Amino acid sequence: MSDVNAAPTAENLAEIKDLGVSFMTDAGSIKAVDGVSFTIPRGTVVGVVGESGSGKSVTARSIIKLLPETATTSGAVMLSKRDGSGELDVLSMSGEDLRRMRGSEAAMVFQEPNSVLNPVYTIGWQIEEGLRAHGMKDKKQLRAKAIDILKKVGIPDAETRVDYYPHQFSGGQKQRIVIAMALVLNPGLILADEPTTALDVTVQAEILDLLRLAKDEFGASVLIITHNMGVVADLADQVVVMYRGHVVEQGDVEQVFYHPNHPYTKRLLASVPRIGQQLVVRDLDGRVIERDGDWRDQPIAVEAKGLTITYPGHLMQPDFVAVNGIDFTLRRSEVLGLVGESGSGKSTTGRAIAGLQKVSGGSLKVLGVEMNGVRERDFKPKRADIGFVFQDPGSSFNPLMTIAQNVAEPLIVHGKYRDVAEARDYVGDLLEMVQLPRVYMNRFPHELSGGQRQRASLARALALKPSLLIADEPTSALDVSVQAKVLELFKRLQAEIGFACLFITHDLAVVDMLADRVMVMHKGSIVEHGDTEDIMQRPQDPYTRKLLASLPVPDPREQRMHREQLHALLAQG
Amino acid sequence: MAESSASKVTVPGDKRLENLKVNAGPSLFSKLPIVRELRVAVGWQKAMLVAGLIITAFFVLVAIFAPLIAPYGYSQIRDDAGVAFPTQAPPSAEHIWGTTVGGFDVFSRTVWGARTAVIAIIVAVLLSIFIGVFLGLVSGYFGGWIDRVLVVIADAIYSFPSLLLAILMAIMISGGQSSLMGGIMASGISITVVYIPQYFRTIRAEVMRIKSSAYVESAKVVGASTWRIMTVHLLRNSTRTLPVILTLNSSEAILTLAGLGFLGFGIEPTAAAEWGYDLNRSVADVTAGIWWTAVFPGLAIVLIVLGITLVGESLNDLADPRLRARKSAGEVIGSIEDTSVEPNVEPNADNEYAMSLMSEQPGTRAANGKEADDE
Numbered sequence: 001m002s003d004v005n006a007a008p009t010a011e012n013l014a015e016i017k018d019l020g021v022s023f024m025t026d027a028g029s030i031k032a033v034d035g036v037s038f039t040i041p042r043g044t045v046v047g048v049v050g051e052s053g054s055g056k057s058v059t060a061r062s063i064i065k066l067l068p069e070t071a072t073t074s075g076a077v078m079l080s081k082r083d084g085s086g087e088l089d090v091l092s093m094s095g096e097d098l099r100r101m102r103g104s105e106a107a108m109v110f111q112e113p114n115s116v117l118n119p120v121y122t123i124g125w126q127i128e129e130g131l132r133a134h135g136m137k138d139k140k141q142l143r144a145k146a147i148d149i150l151k152k153v154g155i156p157d158a159e160t161r162v163d164y165y166p167h168q169f170s171g172g173q174k175q176r177i178v179i180a181m182a183l184v185l186n187p188g189l190i191l192a193d194e195p196t197t198a199l200d201v202t203v204q205a206e207i208l209d210l211l212r213l214a215k216d217e218f219g220a221s222v223l224i225i226t227h228n229m230g231v232v233a234d235l236a237d238q239v240v241v242m243y244r245g246h247v248v249e250q251g252d253v254e255q256v257f258y259h260p261n262h263p264y265t266k267r268l269l270a271s272v273p274r275i276g277q278q279l280v281v282r283d284l285d286g287r288v289i290e291r292d293g294d295w296r297d298q299p300i301a302v303e304a305k306g307l308t309i310t311y312p313g314h315l316m317q318p319d320f321v322a323v324n325g326i327d328f329t330l331r332r333s334e335v336l337g338l339v340g341e342s343g344s345g346k347s348t349t350g351r352a353i354a355g356l357q358k359v360s361g362g363s364l365k366v367l368g369v370e371m372n373g374v375r376e377r378d379f380k381p382k383r384a385d386i387g388f389v390f391q392d393p394g395s396s397f398n399p400l401m402t403i404a405q406n407v408a409e410p411l412i413v414h415g416k417y418r419d420v421a422e423a424r425d426y427v428g429d430l431l432e433m434v435q436l437p438r439v440y441m442n443r444f445p446h447e448l449s450g451g452q453r454q455r456a457s458l459a460r461a462l463a464l465k466p467s468l469l470i471a472d473e474p475t476s477a478l479d480v481s482v483q484a485k486v487l488e489l490f491k492r493l494q495a496e497i498g499f500a501c502l503f504i505t506h507d508l509a510v511v512d513m514l515a516d517r518v519m520v521m522h523k524g525s526i527v528e529h530g531d532t533e534d535i536m537q538r539p540q541d542p543y544t545r546k547l548l549a550s551l552p553v554p555d556p557r558e559q560r561m562h563r564e565q566l567h568a569l570l571a572q573g
Numbered sequence: 574m575a576e577s578s579a580s581k582v583t584v585p586g587d588k589r590l591e592n593l594k595v596n597a598g599p600s601l602f603s604k605l606p607i608v609r610e611l612r613v614a615v616g617w618q619k620a621m622l623v624a625g626l627i628i629t630a631f632f633v634l635v636a637i638f639a640p641l642i643a644p645y646g647y648s649q650i651r652d653d654a655g656v657a658f659p660t661q662a663p664p665s666a667e668h669i670w671g672t673t674v675g676g677f678d679v680f681s682r683t684v685w686g687a688r689t690a691v692i693a694i695i696v697a698v699l700l701s702i703f704i705g706v707f708l709g710l711v712s713g714y715f716g717g718w719i720d721r722v723l724v725v726i727a728d729a730i731y732s733f734p735s736l737l738l739a740i741l742m743a744i745m746i747s748g749g750q751s752s753l754m755g756g757i758m759a760s761g762i763s764i765t766v767v768y769i770p771q772y773f774r775t776i777r778a779e780v781m782r783i784k785s786s787a788y789v790e791s792a793k794v795v796g797a798s799t800w801r802i803m804t805v806h807l808l809r810n811s812t813r814t815l816p817v818i819l820t821l822n823s824s825e826a827i828l829t830l831a832g833l834g835f836l837g838f839g840i841e842p843t844a845a846a847e848w849g850y851d852l853n854r855s856v857a858d859v860t861a862g863i864w865w866t867a868v869f870p871g872l873a874i875v876l877i878v879l880g881i882t883l884v885g886e887s888l889n890d891l892a893d894p895r896l897r898a899r900k901s902a903g904e905v906i907g908s909i910e911d912t913s914v915e916p917n918v919e920p921n922a923d924n925e926y927a928m929s930l931m932s933e934q935p936g937t938r939a940a941n942g943k944e945a946d947d948e
Contacts, residue, residue, distance in 0.1 A: 266930045277926065354794045383796030396787035400809050406788075410795040460791070 011080070013188050013221045014040040014063060014106075018075035021058050021067065032058040034245040035075075040189065042080075045215055045222040047236030047253070049229065049268070051479035052450075055245040056225045060191045063223070064106050065090050065098055079105055082188035103130050106189040107182035112198050113174035117166035123150075123177050124162035127184050134185060145184060152217070153180040153210055172203035179210055183218055190214055192224045196231060200341035201506065205550040205566060208235050227479060229272045230552030233257060233559045241265050253556045271484035272554045273509035275536055281492040289495045291333055295516060298332035301468050301500040302353055306362030309348050322348040324524035325362060332467060333498040337515030337532065339508060339547070344521040350470045350504045354388050355379050367468060384414045387461030387499070391473035393453035397445035404441035407431070407460045414464060430459040434489060451482030455489065462493065469494075469501045475510060487513060508551050512536050520544045545569060607816070607884070610891045622887040628880025632873075636691040639684050647685035647846035650676040661863055671865035673854060675842065683869045685846035689757065690827050690877060696761035697768070697826035698819055704765070705772025706812070710803055712773065713780030713811075720777075727770035736836075739763030739829050743838040756840030756847065760830040768822050775818060779811035820885030824878040831874050848874050 021033040033055040040046050048056045061067055063077050077090040079101070088101055102108075107130075110116050118126060127146040128136075136142060143162070150158035153176045155169075166174060175195060182190050192211060196204040212235060214220050224235060232239055232253070239256040241249040241264070249262040260266045281289050309323040323345040330336050340346040351357040353366050355374070364371040367382050390396040397406045407430060408423040417423035428438040434455040445453055454474060461469055474490070475483040491514060494501060505511055511518055511532065518535045520528040520543065528541040539545045549566035553559045607626070614622050635642060651657050658676040662668055670679035712720045743759035783789060784807065792802050833839045834849020842850060848870035855866035 260930065270926065270930050274926065356790055356793060380796050383794065386794065388791060388794040390787035390791060392787055396791055398788045398806050398810065401805075409792060409797065413792075413795050413797045413801065 011042055011084075012039040013042045013080050014223075015078040016040075016059070016063070016075070017078070019059065019062055019077060020074040021055075021062055022072045023068070024070040024072075032245055033062070036242070036245075036247050037075075038240050038247060038250050040221050040223055041238070042188070042221055043215060043219055044237040045211070045224060045235050046238045046240060047232035048223065048225045048240045048242060049227065049232050050242035051227055051268075051481065053244075054242040056242050057193055059242070060108075060193055060223055060225050063090060063189070063191060064102050064108060065093065066102075066108065079189070081105060082186070100134070103187065104134050104185045105187055106191060107185065107187045109175075109178055109182050109190060109192040109195045111194040113171060113178050114166075114198075116178050117174055119166050122163050122165055123169070127162075127177070127181050130181055130185050149180045149184045150177070152213075153177070153183070154206075155180075170203075171199055172206055175199060175203075175207050176210060179207070179214065183214060183220070186218060186220075188220060190220050190222045192222060194226055195224065197226070197228070201508075202341065202546055202550040204231070205552070205563075208552070211235060228552070229269065229480070229554035230559070233554050233556045234552040234563065241268070257554070257556050267481060269554065271481040273480075273484070273487070273507070273513055274554065275509050275512050275548075275551070277509075277513060279487065279491050279513040281488055281495065289492060291495050291498055293333075295331050295334040298334065298500075300329050300365075301332050301334075301367060302328075302330040302502070303365045304328050304349075304363070307349070307352070307359065307364045308361035309345070309352055309357060310360045321524055323352070326521075326524075326526045328519055328526065328529065330468075330500050330502060332500045333494075334517065335494060335501045335503055335515045337511035337518040338502055338504045338521060339506065339511050339518060340521035341506060341547075343523075345524040346504050346521045347472055349521070350472050350502055353468075353502065354386055354470050355383070384410070384464045385466045385468060387464070387466040387469040389454070389457050389461050389469065389471040389474040392477055393450045393457060394477070396457050397453065399445055401444075402441065403431070403443055403445065403448070403456050406445065407441070407456060407463060410460065410463045416464070427459075427463075430463055431456065433462070433493070434459045449482075450478055451486060454478060454482075454486055458486075458490065458493070462497065462499075465497065467499055469499045470504070471501060472504045473506070474503075476505065476507070483510075490514065508536070508548060520547065607888070610888055614887065614891055618887055618890055621883050622891070625880050625883025625885075625887060628876055629884055632687050632877045632880065633691060635684055636687040639688045643678075643681040643684040645678045645681040647677075647682055648843045649678065649681070661858065661866070663863075664865055670869050671863075673851065673866045674858065675854065677842065677851075679851075679865055679869050682846040682851055683848070683873050686848045686851070686870060686873060687877070689840065689845045689847050690830065690873075693757045693760055693830045694823045694826050696757050697764035697829075698823060700761055700765040701768040701822070702772055702815070702819065705769040706776050706808075706815075708769065709773045709776025710780055710807060710811070713777040714784055714799075714803055714807060716781075723773065724777075727773050730766060730770050733767065735763055735767040735825070735829055736832050738766055739833050740836065740838050743833055756830070756833065756838075756845070759838070760826060760833055764822065764826045764829055768818075768825075771818055771822070772815070775814050776811050779814065780807050783807060783810050817885055817889045820881050820888065824881040824885070827874065827878055827881075 016039070017037050019033055019036045020031065022029050022031050024030075036055070036059055038046075048059065050056045058067070058071075062073060063079065065073075065077075067073070073091050075091070079088045079090050080086070081088065082105060088097075088105065090098075090101065093101065117123065121129075124143065124146045127149060128142040131142055131145060136145075147158045147162050150162060155161055155173060155176060161168075166177070169177065179190075179195075190211075195211070196207050199207060208231065211222055211224065215222055222235075224231070226232060236253050239249075239251065239253050240247055241256065241262065243264045249256060249260060249265045256265060257269065260269060283289055305327050306325045307323055307327070308321065308325050310319040310321045313319045326345075326349070328336070338346045338349065348357055352359050352364060352371065355366075355371065355376075359372040359374075362372065367385055369379055369382050371379075397403070404424060404427050405420050407427050408417065408420045411417045411423050411426070412419065417426070420427075424441065427441055431438055431440060436452060436455055436459070440448065440452070440456070445456075448456065454477075458474075471490070475486050478486060487510065494514075503511065503514055515532050517530065518528075518532050519526050520535070520541065522543045528535060528539065528544045535544060536548070539548055546566075546569060549562065549569050553562050611619070611622060611626075645652075649658075658668065658672050658678060660672060660676045661674050662672045664671045668678050668680065670683065672678055673682070708723055712723045739760055742763045743756070746755050746759050746762075789802060789806050792806055797805075830839070830847070831849030831852070834847045834851075835853045836849075837853060839850045840847045851870040852867060852874075855863070855870075858864075858866045
């Protein structure tokens with residue numbers, strides 16, 4: 001990393017020259033990538049960052065010409081052979097040549113390891129498949145190679161596990177196997193398309209280490225596509241910033257992070273949530289908006305004692321305990337952050353509070369109603385007092401109803417208004433409250449962007465002025481710049497209205513910005529519980545420490561130290 | 574009304590959106606099932622769809638205007654003067670497609686037959702679609718034992734041949750030989766029994782998929798009643814695949830009706846014209862070299878089934894983005910899609926890090942990134 005000055009002048013492995021890609025869609029032709037040029041030097045990690053729709057995946061796929069039939073390309077992609085014996089003009093290749101190039105010169109690692117591995121073949125067979133496709137026949141040799149590569153990517157006990165099926169591995173191990181499949185042919189270039197997005201943050205750190213190994217030990221170049229600035233800071237030597245199909249900035253990682261030139265890069269970096277960064281909201285006159293009074297004096301809105309939730313097991317299998325005897329309280333006008341990895345039971349807890357999930361044991365009191373064994377008839381009046389914001393802005397609205405009809409739904413169900421026409425004025429006010437134009441109420445959900453939909457979703461949740469709001473990963477599906485705006489809006493509304501809020505997320509930095517207190521969940525239990533600042537600065541539980549250390553910091557120099565801390569922590573125990 | 578002030582896209586204290594034009598979006602007409610597909614179809618898929626639509630529309634028109642098109646009634650065997658039609662006469666000026674062994678005019682019978690066919694389709698589809706959709710909704714949404722029982726019954730019905738059921742129905746309803754409505758009801762009900770499971774299965778699968786989606790859960794959190802969730806949220810969102818099954822079942826209904834008629838369980842010739850019956854009567858004619866009594870009703874059956882099937886199959890292909898053909902753009906053109914990113918968003922003024930980034934002037938650095946410092 002010390003020779004960044006020399007790196008771009010060294011021989012380039014791949015060169016993308018004035019690449020343009022168009023797609024024919026139902027709505028006419030769409031240009032996904034326009035005049036993109038950059039180079040991938042040998043033995044470096046190039047990070048392509050950008051938000052959704054910026055054309056970063058299309059660019060990477062063009063490098064191995066893995067585009068659908070409806071795509072048309074212009075420009076050129078020159079790929080040098082690994083042994084330096086010549087150059088390939090990828091976009092002009094077809095058929096057999098293309099097949100031979102894929103895998104042996106450049107391989108791809110996809111986002112979702114579950115859908116990449118074929119569930120009916122052993123992983124060994126799938127790794128060998130790539131070798132067979134490139135002309136290796138000897139069975140013993142194939143197997144030896146598969147075992148060897150599995151060892152290298154850190155699958156323990158590779159000799160036996162080579163015969164296992166994909167479902168016998170965890171998500172992180174599956175992604176290791178996918179990377180092993182890419183590495184086994186020893187390609188010069190590995191294209192990793194959001195390789196860690198579907199993974200938990202602790203697993204993400206391991207996969208990033210593995211990709212670093214691909215560069216250091218296998219001498220491959222890695223092109224990593226991501227929307228996560230922390231991942232780029234952790235792994236990349238060079239950064240390409242894309243925005244709306246164009247490259248707006250490229251340079252080495254230090255230059256892009258510390259001295260960005262393009263305004264978009266600056267805004268992107270500014271929107272990334274960081275631990276220890278306070279979120280302050282002001283009204284039009286510039287006064288800081290704060291809550292009235294101290295939340296610690298407020299009455300209790302939700303109280304759980306020994307709350308247990310189990311999912312019934314399938315035939316002959318034991319029940320699955322999703323939440324295992326947890327205790328917590330949530331006071332009016334308090335924001336409680338609930339953090340954990342996938343499968344920790346955090347969403348289940350939130351759903352139980354909203355009455356979407358049956359409580360199996362212990363006690364859960366929501367606004368004075370005992371949820372263990374509650375009847376819908378008794379809980380229904382309380383529902384007007386509870387709002388819920390869902391994770392996926394794409395599916396949280398009925399696609400056949402307009403925004404006005406969707407937002408007015410709780411108002412009509414609870415008899416505040418007789419029909420949508422009557423509620424229009426109030427719905428308009430609600431939309432303005434979440435900073436959406438009034439006229440959007442006549443639109444259909446798909447006509448709004450993800451961030452706008454999530455704001456409308458907030459408007460629906462707050463329509464009945466609830467005293468309790470449950471937000472289940474409300475910003476996880478959003479791009480960072482949009483996320484920043486939604487979080488700000490959220491903070492503003494919370495301070496103004498003063499609802500109690502359970503904020504469920506996997507992102508510690510987001511929790512740090514919003515929450516008064518934090519609960520960390522792991523495998524159905526709460527491992528740590530306390531004031532946000534205490535937990536972020538002085539975590540006590542080893543799991544919380546690991547979680548915090550695994551979170552990549554969007555700052556390359558800091559991240560280098562941060563990574564060493566993580567390794568030290570892992571070495572301890 | 575409030576509409577005029579509401580059509581301005583603005584947020585108080587935010588002037589960015591004032592110049593934004595609100596586009597009206599596609600009209601309601603272009604969202605109708607077949608019209609929508611016609612717009613996205615290209616190439617041979619469009620040709621198939623258009624051909625199917627033309628054939629189907631032709632038969633519907635013939636059915637509606639049968640009294641104007643047909644020179645004689647369907648059971649007429651004498652002309653206005655009371656003179657009996659010749660039997661088995663070859664095509665001539667009076668009887669352009671000839672006459673049958675019973676003295677019916679083949680052209681008139683074929684034209685009137687279209688009317689019977691169209692009524693049979695409507696009856697069969699109407700009977701099965703409501704029950705099937707309702708059961709599918711209930712079964713998919715509630716699950717549990719209702720679902721299991723309904724699925725088992727549906728599977729059992731699948732194993733019945735539909736023609737056998739139709740014959741049973743025909744005998745039950747009218748003792749074999751029947752009137753216009755009797756024959757149509759027999760074929761309609763037998764089709765209904767066989768096709769309820771199809772609608773049931775499709776709707777059930779869709780409902781099971783959507784019922785876990787966030788907007789249904791959102792309705793539950795809000796406290797919407799089960800009835801409201803089922804009618805407002807689930808019903809309309811689960812009927813997207815119906816047009817396809819509907820068209821395919823329509824052609825099956827015609828074939829069953831014709832099959833019944835051919836086997837002698839159809840409609841009396843004096844009650845209505847029916848192609849299957851006409852085909853049955855012409856079996857003996859074919860060996861005697863009399864071709865006109867068999868060819869025209871037979872062709873009519875083939876064509877109407879072909880037309881409806883073409884529509885159904887192309888709707889099926891078009892509904893699936895993977896099967897849908899698209900033009901190639903040819904060259905790299907087109908507008909760049911708007912991303913979800915809001916380009917003009919300014920960072921929070923209280924974020925010190927963001928402010929330090931934004932205040933740094935681009936001019937202070939050389940545009941060439943390589944010269945940027947490296948500690």
